[in-house]
Amino acid sequence: MAALLEIQGANPFRVRAYRNAARTLDALPRSVADMLAEKEDLSRLPGIGKDLAGKIAEFLDTGHFLALEEVEREVPAGLVDLTQLPGLGPKRVKVLHEELGIRNLTDLERAARKHRIRELAGFGVKTEQRIIEALSRHASEERRHKLADVEEIARFYVDYLQAIPGAKVVIVAGSYRRRKETVGDLDILVTCKQGSPIMEGFVEYDEVDTVISRGPTRATVLLRSGLQVDLRVVAQASYGAALYYFTGSKAHNIAVRTIAVKKKLKINEYGVFKGEQRVAGKTEDEIFKAVGLRYIEPELRENRGEIEAAKKNRLPRLVSMSDIRGDLHAHSNATDGHDSLREMAGAAKKLGYSYLAITDHSKRVTIAHGMDEKRLRRQLDAIDRLNSRLDGIRVLKGVEVDILADGTLDLSDSVLRHLDLTIGDIHSGFTLSSDKQSERIIRAMDNPHFKILAHPTGRLINQRPGYEVDMERVMEAALERGCYLELNAQPDRLDLHDVHCRMAKDMGLKLAISTDAHSTSNLEYMRFGVDQGRRGWLEPEDVLNTRPWRELKKLLARP
DNA sequence: GCCGTTTTCGGCCCGACTGTTTTCAGTCG
Numbered sequence: 001m002a003a004l005l006e007i008q009g010a011n012p013f014r015v016r017a018y019r020n021a022a023r024t025l026d027a028l029p030r031s032v033a034d035m036l037a038e039k040e041d042l043s044r045l046p047g048i049g050k051d052l053a054g055k056i057a058e059f060l061d062t063g064h065f066l067a068l069e070e071v072e073r074e075v076p077a078g079l080v081d082l083t084q085l086p087g088l089g090p091k092r093v094k095v096l097h098e099e100l101g102i103r104n105l106t107d108l109e110r111a112a113r114k115h116r117i118r119e120l121a122g123f124g125v126k127t128e129q130r131i132i133e134a135l136s137r138h139a140s141e142e143r144r145h146k147l148a149d150v151e152e153i154a155r156f157y158v159d160y161l162q163a164i165p166g167a168k169v170v171i172v173a174g175s176y177r178r179r180k181e182t183v184g185d186l187d188i189l190v191t192c193k194q195g196s197p198i199m200e201g202f203v204e205y206d207e208v209d210t211v212i213s214r215g216p217t218r219a220t221v222l223l224r225s226g227l228q229v230d231l232r233v234v235a236q237a238s239y240g241a242a243l244y245y246f247t248g249s250k251a252h253n254i255a256v257r258t259i260a261v262k263k264k265l266k267i268n269e270y271g272v273f274k275g276e277q278r279v280a281g282k283t284e285d286e287i288f289k290a291v292g293l294r295y296i297e298p299e300l301r302e303n304r305g306e307i308e309a310a311k312k313n314r315l316p317r318l319v320s321m322s323d324i325r326g327d328l329h330a331h332s333n334a335t336d337g338h339d340s341l342r343e344m345a346g347a348a349k350k351l352g353y354s355y356l357a358i359t360d361h362s363k364r365v366t367i368a369h370g371m372d373e374k375r376l377r378r379q380l381d382a383i384d385r386l387n388s389r390l391d392g393i394r395v396l397k398g399v400e401v402d403i404l405a406d407g408t409l410d411l412s413d414s415v416l417r418h419l420d421l422t423i424g425d426i427h428s429g430f431t432l433s434s435d436k437q438s439e440r441i442i443r444a445m446d447n448p449h450f451k452i453l454a455h456p457t458g459r460l461i462n463q464r465p466g467y468e469v470d471m472e473r474v475m476e477a478a479l480e481r482g483c484y485l486e487l488n489a490q491p492d493r494l495d496l497h498d499v500h501c502r503m504a505k506d507m508g509l510k511l512a513i514s515t516d517a518h519s520t521s522n523l524e525y526m527r528f529g530v531d532q533g534r535r536g537w538l539e540p541e542d543v544l545n546t547r548p549w550r551e552l553k554k555l556l557a558r559p
Numbered sequence: 560g561c562c563g564t565t566t567t568c569g570g571c572c573c574g575a576c577t578g579t580t581t582t583c584a585g586t587c588g
Contacts, residue, residue: 011560011571012571013560013561013571014560014561015560016560016561016571017561017571018560020560020561021560021561046561047560047561047562048560048561049560049561049562051560051561054560072566086586086587087570087577087586087587088576088585088586089585089586089587091584091585091586092583092585092586099567120576120582121579122579122580122585123578123579124578124579126577126578126579127577127578138568149564165565174561174588185588187588213575213576213577213587214573214576215576215577216575217575217576218574218575218576218588219576220576220587220588232575245573245574246588248588250588253573254571254572254573255572256572257572258571258572258585260570260572261571262564262565266572266573267572268572269573269574269575270574310568373565407573410573420586
């Protein structure tokens with residue numbers, strides 16, 4: 001709706017209102033249909049007023065969104081795809097539609113190849129060529145990159161830039177710094193001595209495929225990997241303001257700028273200004289202070305309540321890697337892991353942990369060489385023997401037991417009762433309805449040995465969406481039964497989502513941040529889980545494995 | 560279309576780069 005209204009030339013603030021509302025809905029941990037069914041007032045959500053609440057209800061009720069259908073009669077829906085192409089915004093798309101009758105990407109491609117676009121006022125040969133190039137790339141790219149994949153690219157680029165003469169600070173801002181699970185592009189911020197050839201160096205980097213734009217303070221390139229990278233150069237005096245500004249998120253920035261405006265201040269990437277005078281800019285701390293806010297960690301900057309919390313000095317003290325005392329989900333070579341019990345224990349000890357749970361698969365997961373009761377008993381004996389020889393690290397006896405289709409567990413209670421930790425999860429039957437899936441999981445939690453629900457949605461980032469499940473219902477059930485949920489730290493999973501972590505925290509449900517390591521090196525995935533947890537406002541007390549074993553053991557004892 | 564320590568109307572974040580212009584609109588982040 002926002003995109004179509006924009007093409008139509010509607011009031012830009014009305015357009016923004018739709019975008020804001022969409023962002024709010026997108027970040028909700030629960031289904032809007034459920035909220036309405038429970039008679040919640042949608043207009044209490046930020047950015048959603050009486051009108052939009054009504055339209056949302058109308059859509060859920062009737063399947064129709066009349067206002068949208070009306071706009072679509074005037075502006076073909078296919079034009080929205082056009083605005084996704086670089087260089088094409090609402091104004092130009094409107095011209096393309098009105099002058100050439102273009103209705104979708106196919107029409108656009110045809111017109112570009114016939115060179116009809118270059119004839120239009122405000123367009124030219126270059127624009128036409130860019131459109132053709134963009135169309136040929138469109139299908140292959142157009143997706144966000146996993147944070148872990150981007151990290152390596154970022155590290156090399158940063159090291160390279162750092163080595164350019166005159167470079168001072170080189171830092172990656174944007175969603176990368178906010179530790180979002182996926183990153184659209186890299187925003188690199190640089191301060192340097194005057195006359196440093198940093199911009200030349202940036203565009204001449206080996207991995208650069210195309211230079212999209214380049215000015216004295218800002219440039220954009222496309223790497224061979226398909227990742228877009230922006231560089232911004234600022235003076236040292238503006239470093240904090242620029243870092244703050246380019247870290248975003250956009251929604252957060254807009255909200256804080258609005259606060260500044262009310263205080264007769266102006267925030268831009270060069271500083272905070274009172275009239276002509278710069279009153280802050282060198283550090284992020286200064287920026288926050290200037291607008292009367294406590295320092296907000298980058299992971300929280302999503303305009304999801306952090307600004308109000310900062311005003312009231314109620315920000316969470318976020319969990320960090322140094323709080324983590326152990327890992328509660330890991331595999332050995334008894335099933336599909338690469339390394340032995342002893343090797344895994346040694347690696348965990350090296351990380352400074354005091355415990356590591358070995359939670360190998362159960363028999364149903366044949367592809368992972370899952371264990372039956374007999375093999376699991378042998379492994380428990382092996383862990384006992386290992387523990388008696390180990391010093392400074394305790395291996396917890398665990399299992400990752402499959403939750404079967406009917407909600408029963410894949411191993412009998414007679415063996416589960418001997419374990420320190422039973423984690424359960426779903427590896428099949430992904431297509432059940434939300435109700436059925438939720439009931440299946442809750443049934444599994446009814447088993448008194450069940451402790452932690454692992455990777456609760458089953459999603460794989462950029463590969464497969466999670467199964468349908470009513471997360472609030474599952475969390476409530478866990479809370480009632482003394483069970484917990486996992487935040488799986490695998491960079492492909494990061495399951496729970498940040499908004500679900502927040503929901504758990506708000507409900508008082510503790511989470512385990514676990515790596516699901518299949519090798520000693522995988523244990524290092526913990527930091528991705530911690531980052532995700534921080535985005536979900538988790539504090540050390542919200543996380544099971546910040547506890548020493550003595551305390552953790554009590555928490556794991558079902559009432 | 561939303562929102563309220565300028566509250567029910569009148570505001571709504573801000574600057575850089577490009578291409579097509581000949582002083583700037585459009586796009587982008």
